Amino acid sequence: MAFQGALLLFPGTDSTFATLAGLLPVASCSALGRWRSGASLTLAYLTLSCIAETRAVPPQSLRRVVFATFGWAFILSLTWLTTFGFHQLQRALKYKYASQRQQQQQIIARQLHDTALQSLSRISLIAASADASAQPDPNIRGSLEKVGDLARATADDLNEILIALRDPDPDLDSAFLNHSPLQEVLDSAAESLRGDGFQPVVVGSATGLALSPACHGCLVAGIREAARNIAKHGAPGICTLRLTVNAERRSVTFTAANQLATGRQESRVGGHGLIGMRERVAILNGRFSSMRSTSDPTTWLTSLSLPIGGDSHDSSDHRSHRR
Numbered sequence: 499m500a501f502q503g504a505l506l507l508f509p510g511t512d513s514t515f516a517t518l519a520g521l522l523p524v525a526s527c528s529a530l531g532r533w534r535s536g537a538s539l540t541l542a543y544l545t546l547s548c549i550a551e552t553r554a555v556p557p558q559s560l561r562r563v564v565f566a567t568f569g570w571a572f573i574l575s576l577t578w579l580t581t582f583g584f585h586q587l588q589r590a591l592k593y594k595y596a597s598q599r600q601q602q603q604q605i606i607a608r609q610l611h612d613t614a615l616q617s618l619s620r621i622s623l624i625a626a627s628a629d630a631s632a633q634p635d636p637n638i639r640g641s642l643e644k645v646g647d648l649a650r651a652t653a654d655d656l657n658e659i660l661i662a663l664r665d666p667d668p669d670l671d672s673a674f675l676n677h678s679p680l681q682e683v684l685d686s687a688a689e690s691l692r693g694d695g696f697q698p699v700v701v702g703s704a705t706g707l708a709l710s711p712a713c714h715g716c717l718v719a720g721i722r723e724a725a726r727n728i729a730k731h732g733a734p735g736i737c738t739l740r741l742t743v744n745a746e747r748r749s750v751t752f753t754a755a756n757q758l759a760t761g762r763q764e765s766r767v768g769g770h771g772l773i774g775m776r777e778r779v780a781i782l783n784g785r786f787s788s789m790r791s792t793s794d795p796t797t798w799l800t801s802l803s804l805p806i807g808g809d810s811h812d813s814s815d816h817r818s819h820r821r
Contacts, residue, residue: 603663603664604663604664606663607659607660607663607664610656610659610660610663611660614656615653615656615657615660618649618650618652618653618656619649619653621645621646621649622646622649622650622653625642625643625645625646625649626646628642644693678718679704680704680707680709680714680717680718680721680741681703681704681705683717683718683721683722684700684704684721684739684741685700687721687722687724687725687739688700688725688739690725690729691725691728691729691737694729694734695734696728696729696732696734696735696736696737696756697735697736697737698736698737698738698739699736699737699738699739700739700740700741701738701739701740701741701742702740702741702742702743703741704741707743707750707806708806709750709804709806712782713750713782713804713805713806716775716778716779716782716784716802716804717750717752717802717804719774719775719778720752720775720779720786720800720802721739721752721754723772723775723800724739724752724754724800725739725754727754727772727788727798727800728754728756731758731759731798732756732757732758732759732798733756733757733758733759733760735756735757736757737754737755737756737757738753738754738755738756739752739753739754740752740753740754740755743806747806748805748806749784749803749804749805749806750803750804750806751801751802751803751804752801752802752803753799753800753801754799754800754801755791755797755798755799755800756797756798757796757797757798758790758796758797758798772788775802779802779804782804782805783805784802784803784804784805785801785802785803786801786802786803787799787800787801787802788800788801
């Protein structure tokens with residue numbers, strides 16, 4: 499449009515280049531499905547073309563102006579048809595891709611249901627029946643209860659994933675977000691570590707902390723991953739789970755500290771859980787680290803820091819999501 503306007507101010511401008519360049523915004527709007535903007539630009543294009551043709555010919559040659567206007571209208575129609583066809587092709591390809599993805603998700607959900615979910619249910623039943631039989635050793639009874647609880651909890655989590663996968667129009671990013679309040683997740687992680695023989699110390703509180711859904715889900719995953727790593731690689735004893743917010747309330751930091759078990763081999767890259775956490779934190783413009791303490795080599799520190807923003811997942815509106 500700017501090139502066409504230049505024709506009116508500077509008649510010596512190359513008219514062919516200007517008129518063809520004026521078709522670009524029309525084609526872009528129609529290809530993107532912005533029909534109102536495309537119609538407005540089309541009307542402006544025809545108006546400028548008509549004015550340019552009127553100034554380029556003598557006043558008595560109005561027939562030429564009319565024919566030229568119809569010619570540009572025909573060119574615009576071809577542009578619209580071409581870009582509209584491109585837009586429809588894009589929609590068809592997206593629909594085909596979505597259908598194929600949905601079929602694949604349903605196949606995955608069916609396989610998980612027929613294998614993992616049934617296996618977890620059997621484990622839970624076997625643990626319950628063994629616990630109810632003849633008086634087992636107290637340690638064995640405690641282990642069986644823990645196995646049963648873990649199997650039931652994992653089955654519940656897997657069932658939620660299956661529901662999301664079977665959704666005909668799933669929003670998997672939001673479907674897999676954990677809506678449990680952060681304080682509840684923090685306390686649950688401490689309780690789990692306490693059951694594994696650790697003495698967890700929780701420092702800080704998440705009550706009233708307003709986070710975006712993505713940050714909330716990332717923190718929940720980070721807390722749970724840190725607790726799993728402590729239980730797997732840590733030496734029984736005191737461990738610390740610390741949640742802090744900076745003075746300006748612009749970022750939140752979670753830090754887990756524990757003593758390393760004797761003979762523990764340090765991984766150069768980290769397990770799959772840590773690699774996934776590092777990627778999630780990087781996407782949210784945060785910082786993540788998992789390494790030995792520089793001041794005490796026997797202590798392992800896991801830390802993630804995220805910017806604060808968005809709606810809170812810890813308000814009373816989300817109490818109904820608690821399990």
